[in-house]
Amino acid sequence: MLWPGSAALLAPLAPWFDEARRVLPWRALDLHAPHPDPYAVLVSELMLQQTQVATVIPFFQRWMERFPDASTLAAASEDEIHKLWEGLGYYRRARLLQGAAQGVVKDGWPKDLENLLELPGLGPYTAAAMASIAFQLPEAALDGNAFRVLARLLGIEENPRKSAARLREWLKPGLRTHGPSLLTQAIMELGATVCTPSPRCAKCPLASDCEARRQDATDRIPARPQRPVPREVSLWLLAVQSKGRWLLHPPAAHGLLAGLWRWPALAFETTLEGAAEEPHPFGLAEARTWPGWIQEYSHRREHIHPLALQFEAPFPAPKDLIWLDASELEAIPMGRRDQRLQELLRTPPAVCDEAPPLAGLLRLLQSRP
Template sequence: MSWPAASDLLVPLAPWFDRVRRDLPWRAADLDAPHPDPYAVLVSELMLQQTQVATVVPYFNRWMERFPTAHALAEAEEDTVHKAWEGLGYYRRARFLKAAAGSIAAEGWPTDLEGLAGLPGLGPYTAAAVGSIAFQWPTPALDGNAFRVLARLLLLEGEPKDRATELRAWLSPALAAFGPSRLTQALMELGATACLPAPACARCPLSLSCGARLAGRTAEIPPVAKRAKPKASTLWLLALEAQGRFLLQAPAAKGLLAGLWRWPTVEAAEAPPGPPAPGSSPVLAWPGWTQVYTHRREAVTPLRLRLERPFPAAEGLHWVPESDLPALPLGKRDQRLRSLLDTAGETPLETPTLESLLSPFRAPL
């Protein structure tokens, strides 16, 4: 590679960061020493995966009050941990964080990058970020923001992630020269505040040496990956109520929604249209909404059904007392139905027959 040395090219970055850096609760005041609380760095890095800083700050503050150390988190109940994560999304991160805390509480902190990368939930980026920010190891942390900055700065053609090994080797001496914690956070800050997909080059400390800016090619570097169209589905989300209890699906042990309680759902196409069964409780509907996930788009209609008595529930489903609902960890979609329970505004729904809605949730005879 014939790139200028990183320790020359990035000279303006460290003083710029010292001047503009945001005061975030997980940031140490002294960027030249190891972080006084590596656990705080670990928590912040896991929370910041896929989530904006502004969203993370209040969660981080509450989390650190509730689970101030790796030991406290390791000993906490699963439900309490998921409840504290509720609303932050990508719930696997909460499980990984608890598992990583368990390992740290039992065996202490790993002493090298390989050991950090072996903790649950820490891929190469998060391990390198924790290594440099918490421990001052010269381990370059390249996330999407850092790749974008470096691709533009070095005028890289093609996908910069394909050159991760070269870029890490190039960046490493600069981390040692300017301080691993400072430079890692400076790159992140630049990617988050100036070198955005539509870059604000006028406020960038690297603008005089940026290859893409000088070539007038910031719009095309790096190339934007085409996203697959999200899969669309139509769901009924059911609040089935009987004698002060609601039917809920208990948390799965694995998968994207592990640790979360869920309302029963029916794919709308599965329930044939028809009037409510004679003599049955009416089915009521609240106004629906569209729930958007990375790979999925759900048109959700929340329904309320009041039954005279509970029926024996299928495996994994439980009749939960209404008074227990506020303490259950739920995903975003299911929280929304929980908050609707206290509101009026349901109207009778004429489409699903009651039995077609309930049959998937009954225990087999």
């Protein structure tokens, strides 16, 4: 299918954006000049991956106060960057952001898309967003919002990501004509505020030329990718304390949870056979429980059963766990799930419907292979 030229088709976006644009702490006032602070654009783009604007704003402000430029961030400790990122999720982004800052400190800002792509954490979308928003280069940044807007506008019936290369080329004349930063942000803004999954076409500056609207097909364009069904798991999440120390997993060096401390967790089902055993085994002084919750991840749903256990005397830390001094607990970075248990520890416990199978749990914990 032949698409109309991007410069003419997208022309109504520029005046609309002048009126409708939101004031965001990382957004420059003059969108026709290179951004005065490319580092702020980099921070915002990494934070905005998988996270809503409203959530990002306070994190961005705190981050910029503590790490106002690439060199401050490049020199920070991993614990500190994770602590400041705590609550945003997808912690890998914090490490990649620091890696990118270190690259910039060492070699300066890249001058083109190819070199931006070499910075850690910058995939095709983020590198193009940096090129267009920070440096006014006519590179098309296609995120989920942009794909949705363009698929509907052009009537692309199949998954628009399959047409990414063609869309990038198609957008270039529009970017050159209307300004890379302005047009890129206008498309994103339209996707975030008007051409949402349930679009408000009556408010849209592109409505008269929109193919999906003309065909009354906005509910099926863009095609929705099939998502895998998340795996259901049920866990005891254990806050184990003895003599002013807590039992924790120290951060892994690699993987999704790198840089984060974790409470030990045990599969819920495998511990039930201990339910009838003695209530306070292994020198256990106190057990506290709270109502559980479901922790959602893209690939799994964890049914969490929180449990705090206090011992008279510490036992040797099982494999992969260490005893951490209680004074350090507030300062260590944790993911959302583990942070939530930490917060529960400050609240009164609840009566559990079913007594936790303490003997079975502790035997499992202490004999971890």
